[in-house]
Amino acid sequence: MPTSHKISLNLNGNPVEATVASHTLLIDFLRDGHALHGVKRSCEMQVCGACTVLVDGRPVSSCTMLAVDADAAAVVTIEGLGGPDDLDPVQAAFLEHGALQCGFCTPGMILAAKALLASDPRPKRAEIEHHLNGNICRCTGYQKIIEAVESLART
Numbered sequence: 005m006p007t008s009h010k011i012s013l014n015l016n017g018n019p020v021e022a023t024v025a026s027h028t029l030l031i032d033f034l035r036d037g038h039a040l041h042g043v044k045r046s047c048e049m050q051v052c053g054a055c056t057v058l059v060d061g062r063p064v065s066s067c068t069m070l071a072v073d074a075d076a077a078a079v080v081t082i083e084g085l086g087g088p089d090d091l092d093p094v095q096a097a098f099l100e101h102g103a104l105q106c107g108f109c110t111p112g113m114i115l116a117a118k119a120l121l122a123s124d125p126r127p128k129r130a131e132i133e134h135h136l137n138g139n140i141c142r143c144t145g146y147q148k149i150i151e152a153v154e155s156l157a158r159t
């Protein structure tokens with residue numbers, strides 16, 4: 005039984021090849037292996053959504069996914085979405101609506117919202133709330149987060 009595996013994936017638009025141990029979690033591959041610290045570690049049990057990344061466009065808790073299972077996938081972290089000079093529309097909406105305070109949940113929240121808007125560009129409020137209910141925010145009370153996503157659904 006192999007204890008390490010060669011994987012090839014697309015990470016934030018760039019081809020990446022790596023050898024990973026069988027037990028390496030995607031969160032560790034991203035944070036420790038690629039310094040992508042926008043991927044936040046909190047509950048480590050698929051409850052809080054802080055570690056959310058997009059895998060082939062789907063929001064995934066990277067704390068419970070093995071890196072080897074990302075082989076051949078396209079993985080996007082918040083760093084791959086946009087930077088200070090070229091914010092993604094979802095990032096810009098969060099900023100405009102004041103939808104963050106400490107910012108710890110924000111990368112995962114934005115990526116979850118991004119996936120929702122990609123699958124349904126005009127989600128209703130109830131759908132936004134349902135889709136984001138796996139992402140916990142300890143600061144904002146959620147109202148401004150919902151408003152930010154709603155503003156994108158209107159445009």
Ligand code: FES
Pocket residue numbers: 044045046047048049050051052053054055056065066067068
């Ligand atoms: S750290 Fe992964 S869901 Fe909480």
Ligand code: FES
Pocket residue numbers: 103104105106107108109110140141142143144
């Ligand atoms: S802004 Fe602090 S946890 Fe959401």
